[in-house]
Amino acid sequence: MYLTSTQANATAAINVPTIPGIWLGYLLGASIFTLNFRISPQVSIFMLFPMLMDGFSQNFGFRESNNILRIITGILFGTGFASFMLAAIVYGI
Template identity: 45%
Template sequence: MKSRSITIKGHTLPLCARCTGILLGYLFFPFLFFFGLYFPLWLGILLNFPMVLDGWTQKRQFRESNNRLRFITGIVSGLGQSIIIVSFSQLIISFLL
């Protein structure tokens, strides 16, 4: 849906605002993993709630979201997913070592 993608100087990004945010949120992954920044798993799960709530309330037609909100909740969710992946990666590594 073109209206849900971010347009910069006439160029519309191929992903929607939410997915663009999630992708940017994944950029936290190497910092968490390689620099050993520790965040608890529950925080990773919690950080996904704003996006889920934003998407769910829109899908249920309680309200209409906007690209700024999709983008921001996407970044937060991407960070949360990075925390979840790093937590499980460290768990697996600690089992193997």
């Protein structure tokens, strides 16, 4: 089977999903937490908003995201979420 030029161009433009960034953020947040460096709950919640704004603005067609932005917002989201959840579990926030 041969690829047409449009199929070859479509397969060349692969978008990286946000998921690897989120998992890197989870790992970073857990690592920070185990090193006794605490992120306040307010900052943790604030770290969730860039990915939410990125997702909503892309979903409603305001703009198109790129791979770098997805990784950065995913890392921020994962770090904030992991920090908040670990603090909630350990300290009962």
